[in-house]
Amino acid sequence: MRSQEKRRVFISTGEVAGDLQGALLIAALQRQAARLGWKLEIVALGGEKMAAAGATVLGDTSSIGSVGIFESLPFVLPTLQLQKRAITFLQQHPPDLVVLIDYAQPNLNIGSYLHRKLPNVPIVYYIAPQVWVWAMNSRNTEQIVKITDKVLAIFPEEARYFEQHGGKVVWVGHPLVDRMQSAPSRDAARAALGIPPEQTVIALLPASRRQEIKYLLPVMLQAAKTLQDKLPQVHFWIPLSLEIYRQPIEQAIARYGLQATVRSGQTLEILAAADLAITKSGTVNLEIALLDVPQVVIYRVSPMTAWIARHILKFSIPFMSPPNLVEMKSIVPELPQEQATPENIVQNALDMLLNPSCRQQILANYQQMRRALGEVGVCDRAAQEILQTLPK
The missing domain is CATH 3.40.50.2000 (Glycogen Phosphorylase B;)
Structure with missing residues (x-):
């Protein structure tokens, strides 16, 4: 990777927790990029914390979130509108790398679209949906493995699960170890x-x-x-x-x-x-x-x-x-x-x-x-793994 060439990283997440994790990751990405003499432009679906960390936020998803069938209905249209806005931007300004953080179905939709339309752009899933706990079938697991170049697992059991299903997985630990x-x-x-x-x-x-x-x-x-x-x-x-x-x-x-x-x-x-x-x-x-x-x-x-x-x-x-x-x-x-x-x-x-x-x-x-959450330095380990997937 040429040292002074700016690379565009797109990060997609939602809800309050995703905004926090995204902000911690952005800070680590910038630290690791600076260490290598690289420049990053980060655009995102996220919230105020990610914006404060230096991302250009294409749409605020921090307050869009629910658990349940009927509970999620009010958020369907706003979520689709934000996805459309992000995809339009990415079509006009293709990223060099995509990072998905949690935010299960919206991110699976965005990731699948980008995997089809921009097949040469690597996709990393960091804090994947907890399909290893709640999946009622293997469809979402297969989709995650198919669209990603790398899954960065935060739980040991999660890493074992994706390895067993054919994913390329690295266990980095849980980012809250750093935050705390x-x-x-x-x-x-x-x-x-x-x-x-x-x-x-x-x-x-x-x-x-x-x-x-x-x-x-x-x-x-x-x-x-x-x-x-x-x-x-x-x-x-x-x-x-x-x-x-x-x-x-x-x-x-x-x-x-x-x-x-x-x-x-x-x-x-x-x-x-x-x-x-x-x-x-x-x-x-x-x-x-x-x-x-x-x-x-x-x-x-x-x-x-x-x-x-x-x-x-x-x-x-x-x-x-x-x-x-x-x-x-x-x-x-x-x-x-x-x-x-x-x-x-x-x-x-x-x-x-x-x-x-x-x-x-x-x-x-x-x-x-x-002991199962990993050692301090989780966010920097995740950032290093992510930057390694950037096209050279």
């Missing part, structure tokens, strides 16, 4: 937030998707109200994933009469300061685990979606939250659908707060989980 290097200590986080050392802090993480405001926030706040009645010294902290969720969350807090603080931009501080987290399922579960904070994980979709998944699609998975997926065993309690009741949340929360042996067992499980 900059996380504050508990004492520093409490000092930054003005939290007294003796106060019991529970972090509530209800939503990074609109549907979670509807299905998770009420049950989570009902549980919080019961906990507040039982533990008068408790204070709740809610880090916002997106500012658009502030109003519905603050209104709900007022209705339940909770002693709670809502903050933007201080997620790591709030998590590090917490004695316990009650949280949606997602990447944030790993952040909480890496900070050694016990957590209760809940997830819910609409009753109709749940019924169709169980009875028609025969959808069944062993676990949902990433800490449990790492080891494929129960490290943190998960409360799916009908089990996600205020009573069950409260029972698990009180066990973790008041039962030292329960808390110690979770912390011991976290230590074991860490």
Whole structure:
């Protein structure tokens, strides 16, 4: 590769977690390119964090995301419009390299199109869809293997799965291992937030998707109200994933009469300061685990979606939250659908707060989980693997 020639890299991702992972990767790509004397132009489907990291964002996908059949319908048209905009740009300005990050069906659509129309452009899938956990058939797996020149796996089990299905795979580890290097200590986080050392802090993480405001926030706040009645010294902290969720969350807090603080931009501080987290399922579960904070994980979709998944699609998975997926065993309690009741949340929360042996067992499980996440330097290893696929 000629040292001063600028190469165009297209990165596609969606939702809040994808925007974060994309931003971490962009910083690493720029570091590794600079080390080699290369120049990169990065264009993307992503969000504010990727834009801040230096990408030209063709469309904001950070707030477009859902889980479930009916829940996803409002996002179909916006997603297709963004895909069309990106494809039009790429037709006019072909990339030298494509990187797909999570964002299952939209990225499989974009990747398949580019594989057909620009067959000489390498495609790398970083943080592939978790087909190794939830695939109901082999179609998506076969599609990922077909369109990609390389899959960068973040879990050991994921790497084994794609290798068994004929993919070219490199296990790089989980990028949150890098991100958590900059996380504050508990004492520093409490000092930054003005939290007294003796106060019991529970972090509530209800939503990074609109549907979670509807299905998770009420049950989570009902549980919080019961906990507040039982533990008068408790204070709740809610880090916002997106500012658009502030109003519905603050209104709900007022209705339940909770002693709670809502903050933007201080997620790591709030998590590090917490004695316990009650949280949606997602990447944030790993952040909480890496900070050694016990957590209760809940997830819910609409009753109709749940019924169709169980009875028609025969959808069944062993676990949902990433800490449990790492080891494929129960490290943190998960409360799916009908089990996600205020009573069950409260029972698990009180066990973790008041039962030292329960808390110690979770912390011991976290230590074991860490070993399967790889060593520090994940993002730079991923960036090196990606740049190696660039045409010379």
